Amino acid sequence: MRSLRVVQWGLGAMGGMMARLVTEKEGLNLVGAVASRKEKVGHDVGKVIGLGRETGIQVKDDILDVIEESKPDVVLHARNSFLSEASPEIRQCIMHNVNVISIAEELAFPWATSMEEARELDGMARSHGVTVFGTGINPGFVLDLLIVTLTGVSARVDKIEAKRINDLSPYGPTVMRSQGVGSTPEEFYQGIKDGSIVGHVGFIQSIHMIARALNWSLDEVVENREPIISNVLRKTEFAEVKPGMVAGCRHIASGKVKSEIRIVLEHPQQICPDLENVETGDYIKITGVPDINLQIVPEIPGGIGTAAIAVNMIPFVCEAKPGLLSALDFPIPRSLKCIGD
Amino acid sequence: MRSLRVVQWGLGAMGGMMARLVTEKEGLNLVGAVASRKEKVGHDVGKVIGLGRETGIQVKDDILDVIEESKPDVVLHARNSFLSEASPEIRQCIMHNVNVISIAEELAFPWATSMEEARELDGMARSHGVTVFGTGINPGFVLDLLIVTLTGVSARVDKIEAKRINDLSPYGPTVMRSQGVGSTPEEFYQGIKDGSIVGHVGFIQSIHMIARALNWSLDEVVENREPIISNVLRKTEFAEVKPGMVAGCRHIASGKVKSEIRIVLEHPQQICPDLENVETGDYIKITGVPDINLQIVPEIPGGIGTAAIAVNMIPFVCEAKPGLLSALDFPIPRSLKCIGD
Numbered sequence: 229m230r231s232l233r234v235v236q237w238g239l240g241a242m243g244g245m246m247a248r249l250v251t252e253k254e255g256l257n258l259v260g261a262v263a264s265r266k267e268k269v270g271h272d273v274g275k276v277i278g279l280g281r282e283t284g285i286q287v288k289d290d291i292l293d294v295i296e297e298s299k300p301d302v303v304l305h306a307r308n309s310f311l312s313e314a315s316p317e318i319r320q321c322i323m324h325n326v327n328v329i330s331i332a333e334e335l336a337f338p339w340a341t342s343m344e345e346a347r348e349l350d351g352m353a354r355s356h357g358v359t360v361f362g363t364g365i366n367p368g369f370v371l372d373l374l375i376v377t378l379t380g381v382s383a384r385v386d387k388i389e390a391k392r393i394n395d396l397s398p399y400g401p402t403v404m405r406s407q408g409v410g411s412t413p414e415e416f417y418q419g420i421k422d423g424s425i426v427g428h429v430g431f432i433q434s435i436h437m438i439a440r441a442l443n444w445s446l447d448e449v450v451e452n453r454e455p456i457i458s459n460v461l462r463k464t465e466f467a468e469v470k471p472g473m474v475a476g477c478r479h480i481a482s483g484k485v486k487s488e489i490r491i492v493l494e495h496p497q498q499i500c501p502d503l504e505n506v507e508t509g510d511y512i513k514i515t516g517v518p519d520i521n522l523q524i525v526p527e528i529p530g531g532i533g534t535a536a537i538a539v540n541m542i543p544f545v546c547e548a549k550p551g552l553l554s555a556l557d558f559p560i561p562r563s564l565k566c567i568g569d
Numbered sequence: 570m571r572s573l574r575v576v577q578w579g580l581g582a583m584g585g586m587m588a589r590l591v592t593e594k595e596g597l598n599l600v601g602a603v604a605s606r607k608e609k610v611g612h613d614v615g616k617v618i619g620l621g622r623e624t625g626i627q628v629k630d631d632i633l634d635v636i637e638e639s640k641p642d643v644v645l646h647a648r649n650s651f652l653s654e655a656s657p658e659i660r661q662c663i664m665h666n667v668n669v670i671s672i673a674e675e676l677a678f679p680w681a682t683s684m685e686e687a688r689e690l691d692g693m694a695r696s697h698g699v700t701v702f703g704t705g706i707n708p709g710f711v712l713d714l715l716i717v718t719l720t721g722v723s724a725r726v727d728k729i730e731a732k733r734i735n736d737l738s739p740y741g742p743t744v745m746r747s748q749g750v751g752s753t754p755e756e757f758y759q760g761i762k763d764g765s766i767v768g769h770v771g772f773i774q775s776i777h778m779i780a781r782a783l784n785w786s787l788d789e790v791v792e793n794r795e796p797i798i799s800n801v802l803r804k805t806e807f808a809e810v811k812p813g814m815v816a817g818c819r820h821i822a823s824g825k826v827k828s829e830i831r832i833v834l835e836h837p838q839q840i841c842p843d844l845e846n847v848e849t850g851d852y853i854k855i856t857g858v859p860d861i862n863l864q865i866v867p868e869i870p871g872g873i874g875t876a877a878i879a880v881n882m883i884p885f886v887c888e889a890k891p892g893l894l895s896a897l898d899f900p901i902p903r904s905l906k907c908i909g910d
Contacts, residue, residue: 249724254784369722373901377718380881380902381710381874383590384910441903443595444910516904518873522865529859533722536858540721560714560901561721562782563857569725569785 232546235260235298235326237291237317238306239268242331244277245535246304251279253564256542260298261287264307291317295324301546304538305330309429311342315349318360322352327545328360329538333429335362336372337554340436340449350552359548363541363555365533366392367430367437370510370524371493373555376441378512378520385442385516391494393508394527395501396476397464407477407497408455410467416455416474427453428495431481435491439483441556447484454478462500475499540564573887576601576639576667578632578658579647580609583672585618586876587645592620594905597883601639602628605648632658636665642887645879646671650770652683656690659701663693668886669701670879674770676703677713678895681777681790691893700889704882704896706874707733708771708778711851711865712834714896717782719853719861726783726857732835734849735868736842737817738805748818748838749796751808757796757815768794768820769836776824776832782897788825795819803841816840881905 234256236247243263250258261273266289268276274283288294295303303321305328308314314332321328338346353360362368371390379385396403403409408416408425419425432449439446458475462468469475476498483491501508509525544558555561575597577588584604591599602614607630609617615624629635636644644662646669649655655673662669679687694701703709712731720726737744744750749757749766760766773790780787799816803809810816817839824832842849850866885899896902 252725365722373721374718376903377715377901379904380714381706381869381878382881382904383873383877384593384907385904441901443906517877518870520865520869521867522863524861524863526862528722528861532724532859536724537722540723555901556903557900559898560718560782560896562717562897563720563723563726565784566725 229255231255231257232302232542233257233259233298233300234542235262235294235300235303236306237262237303239263239276239287240306242531242535243304243306245531246306246538247273247277248279249535249539250304251283252566253539254567255564256539258283258285259300260294261285262289262291262294263287264289291320292324295321295326300326302327302329302542305332307332309333311335311338311345315345318349319352322349322356322358322360325356325358327358329541329545330362331364331534331538332362333364333367334433336364336367336430337433337437338362338552340432346552353552354550357550359545359550360552361541361545361554363537365528365530365537366495367433368555369533369537370528371495372434372437373561375438375512375514376556377560378514378522379442382514382520383517385514387490387515388438389492389513391511392527393496393501393506393511394530395499395508396497397499399466401466404467408474409476409499410469411474413455413457413474420453425453425477427477427479428497431479431493431495434493435481435483437554437556438491439485444485444490447487449481449483451479451481456496456498458504460503462503464499467499469499536563537561570596572596572598573643573883574598574600574639574641575883576603576635576641576644577647578603578644580604580617580628581647583872583876584645584647586872587647587879588614588618589620590876590880591645592624593907594880595908596905597880599624599626600641601635602626603630603632603635604628605630632661633665636662636667641667643668643670643883646673650674652676652679652686656686659690660693663690663697663699663701666697666699668699670882670886671701671703672705672875672879673703674705674708675774677705677708677771678774678778679703679893681773687893694893695891698891700886700891701893702882702886702895704878706869706871706878707836708774709896710874710878711869712771712836713775713778714902716779716853716855717897718901719855719863720783723855723861724858726855728831728856729779730833730854732852733868734837734842734847734852735871736840736849737838738840740807742807745808749815750817750840751810752815754796754798754815761794766794766818768818769838772820772822772834772836775834776822778895778897779832780824780826785826785831788828790822790824792820792822797837797839799845801844803844805840808840810840877904878902
């Protein structure tokens, strides 16, 4: 089987990880890379992503040039979270007849927020004979795909409650701000109001994906963001939280079906949860026949998990029928073999 | 969408559960039932499976008559564990152009033990335009499908170790005998030798399924069965185990890849594990990048879990391309909606 030709679009922390993984996997061939930051453009991608060797591929700043030159089977898109930004970029790839895998959170189940846009992307992808797919650890795996998979052994599902408790300590100032870390409770609520504190992007997508899989008709999804107020001093390289200040955002979303709350997803994100004896992990509780209680402790790390599933899905996406697809349309994911393994 | 017409073949404990589930699910229609035990034949299936109502469907003893009369989309086959017994029965259904879902353990990945037979079943299914699929909780889910799914977020997989620890206490005399419960250690080893004590049927299938998914080329699968010797008195309705006697079978299987053990599956089955502080559960440990540690405590119950996944897969099997398929070929499983839900 010939190698699949992959272009990496976006070379930030996530995009860099994805590009590295592509070079490590059997059957994949990194043929191009696009970055927007000037200091990366013009250099060998091997240097930019820390491969420790030259690849002969120069980082460019124009996706269309790169597509034209390198004729990829798929573009890995890692540039933004929201459809409003991701869609115009994905459309460029579709117009040039290239499959797209994106880690934009809203693309994991775009029908949730933007039915119209999803229909247009789907129609466009079909008419160009390509597949568009959004994935990631969450949305895309822990709080949706894994839950749906578990219901495969359910005779009846009454309620789904799941939590992903993680530790923001390794992250930089942008994440700290978007989760309200280090703010006062008043500043936190103000940030929620003005949109500068967002919490998790992906609950609506996960809840709609679960509901679609179970054929439940959702009345509404309600989201709630509360400050996690620290009782102790918490410190990281980029944040300091005194007792009484905000260590992160407890973001909860509920899905109502026939006026009853049947899906509750929770994703509290904070720095140093261990200082208050909070154990990080992924927790899924399905009430039904049978009850199922799953935990993954510690949680599956978000960065490498997202990069891995995006790369692991490449062969499936290249083989799939054309259109805008979701995790519900693909075979169970699996790890691609590494070179030399 | 029209309802899918389902015939249940086999009305033992498992088959009865499956038939009941079919009657509870939207989009499925139980149109026939076949039993071999005389006391069930001729009665309304609703009575035989404890539905608490008549269905108008009489239990018959001849599968071909039932297929002829009821024109099913799929036969649910729940009669045996081994391909040598299941295959001739499944071939009858294929010859009559009916899809088959079987809970025969060896059919969960028949290429593992019987490449020739698997090829023949596949060819026959293709030429008759039907799909044949083997499933269940294990093999079929906990120690294979779920493991493979988790590797979807793996950048690299070095080793897989998984355990399913369950409690045999509710089971009857047949299961007690096949796991050696109540025997002396000497009788246990004798039973292993003469084939009367079998342990778990399914390890070879699970290990081959995982290896196929990860594109690992297996050298060999080694199985080992040891007696679980009780330190305390354990008693159930059908068994009594004095200290020093056998409470069950610790069955372990390893898959070697390039002379290295990279898959280890363990399924100790015993009565009253709680009496020696053994917690039942499903445990999966993936060593790699990242490490993943999953537990489901208590374990997903085997009976209802097997019935559920067999029934939940019906729409996928009826829509699939023809041939002999495995869990690796289907979209992620999911629970079918119950009537009135």
